[in-house]
Amino acid sequence: MRHFPRRTLAQQIARALQGNQIFSDAHNGLFLAAPRRTGKSTFLQEDLEPELERLGMVIVYVDLWADQRRDPGDLIADAIGRELAKHLGPIAKAAKAAGLQGVNVASALQIDTSRIGRMDGITLTDAVRVLHETAKAPVVLIIDEAQHALTSEAGETVMAALKSARDQLNAPGKVNLMLVMSGSDRDKLLRLVNSNSAPFYGSQIQKMPELDRAFIDFVSDLVERQRPDLRPVDRAMLDEAFAGFGRRPQFFMTALGEALSPLSSQEGRFEAAVIAAAEQRQRDDEAQMESEFLALKPLERAVLWRLLAQGDRFRPYDAEALRFYSEKTGVRVTTAKAQTALESLRQHNPSMVWKSARSAYAVEDAAMHRWYEKRMAAGAWPPTDSTE
Numbered sequence: 001m002r003h004f005p006r007r008t009l010a011q012q013i014a015r016a017l018q019g020n021q022i023f024s025d026a027h028n029g030l031f032l033a034a035p036r037r038t039g040k041s042t043f044l045q046e047d048l049e050p051e052l053e054r055l056g057m058v059i060v061y062v063d064l065w066a067d068q069r070r071d072p073g074d075l076i077a078d079a080i081g082r083e084l085a086k087h088l089g090p091i092a093k094a095a096k097a098a099g100l101q102g103v104n105v106a107s108a109l110q111i112d113t114s115r116i117g118r119m120d121g122i123t124l125t126d127a128v129r130v131l132h133e134t135a136k137a138p139v140v141l142i143i144d145e146a147q148h149a150l151t152s153e154a155g156e157t158v159m160a161a162l163k164s165a166r167d168q169l170n171a172p173g174k175v176n177l178m179l180v181m182s183g184s185d186r187d188k189l190l191r192l193v194n195s196n197s198a199p200f201y202g203s204q205i206q207k208m209p210e211l212d213r214a215f216i217d218f219v220s221d222l223v224e225r226q227r228p229d230l231r232p233v234d235r236a237m238l239d240e241a242f243a244g245f246g247r248r249p250q251f252f253m254t255a256l257g258e259a260l261s262p263l264s265s266q267e268g269r270f271e272a273a274v275i276a277a278a279e280q281r282q283r284d285d286e287a288q289m290e291s292e293f294l295a296l297k298p299l300e301r302a303v304l305w306r307l308l309a310q311g312d313r314f315r316p317y318d319a320e321a322l323r324f325y326s327e328k329t330g331v332r333v334t335t336a337k338a339q340t341a342l343e344s345l346r347q348h349n350p351s352m353v354w355k356s357a358r359s360a361y362a363v364e365d366a367a368m369h370r371w372y373e374k375r376m377a378a379g380a381w382p383p384t385d386s387t388e
């Protein structure tokens, strides 16, 4: 599938980051949230990065989900180190050629870019500063799935170091370090900004705009070009189907491909088939969540239920929570038992509960909240196993 370019959005965000938008706080850090599979990483890498590069900035992109076995703190430090190494290389060459012995050059060249943020290496704050000084350009750090940084102490430390680098490098009217953080879950991202002890206290989380009607027009144009016999494509119907897929391009494109396939057995217009596929997908997603829920032990269900009902007010072991678990399971639940249940929800495959380094909890998949709300509204909560 061809990439649908989102240049206008990239330009708006670039302007905001540079502090050129009145009353925008983006120069203090831009926090973007959008549900899973809606095109966040693609936008950051294919649209925002090239736009910022065009403006002459240095970009460091790191996806904290890229390698889940590695500590998020190390991933960030390594990404900065790699970019710094790229800029130090040419300086080393130039310095040799010109016989340069400037103090700054010499000290920059002694930096071990693989030990940033370690005990024996330079601090992350200094590394960012040197990167800015050697590149002679503003630095943009894009951290994808940033909420993951909060699951380890090293990750938290790196976030605090970035905040301090931002405060040291930036001044009103002069933005040298820009931070863009994205995540698929607003509640988790909120923990970076919403308390006094949070590294980016005071910043707001914004909703990253999802792909809109312009994407449907782009796709419809492609269809009309390749299949003139299908003209005119019913764009409103395709938009409805796309919404049904939760504005997730991958699922939508797969369904579209199937509906347009010469092997497809369906009758009638292909747009209707795509809408039917979207409806089927929703049913499948909900059935999946239901069967995962029903496969849990009774106490695990009660703990997950409590978490869904309480959101960020969730306290796993307070008296009220323990009473709730006991009431739902019909047996007395101790703190130790609740702990075991919560831990097994975290270890579950796929993991169902997310925990920060400060023991704050959230459901791993934010779609579960929507499922819970929907069933609550329909009076169909909790799901029950008909074989029980």
Ligand SMILES: Nc1ncnc2c1ncn2[C@@H]1O[C@H](COP(=O)(O)OP(=O)(O)OP(=O)(O)O)[C@@H](O)[C@H]1O
Pocket: 001, 002, 003, 004, 005, 006, 035, 036, 037, 038, 039, 040, 041, 042, 043, 184, 248, 249, 250
């Ligand atoms: N602008 C676009 N044009 C065409 N396809 C796109 C576009 N944006 C995203 N997609 C497709 O949608 C899918 C999901 O995109 P992407 O990985 O960027 O989403 P994400 O929100 O980062 O997902 P995750 O939550 O898994 O990290 C990919 O298959 C990608 O190719």
Ligand SMILES: [Mg+2]
Pocket: 040, 041, 042, 144
């Ligand atoms: Mg992504």
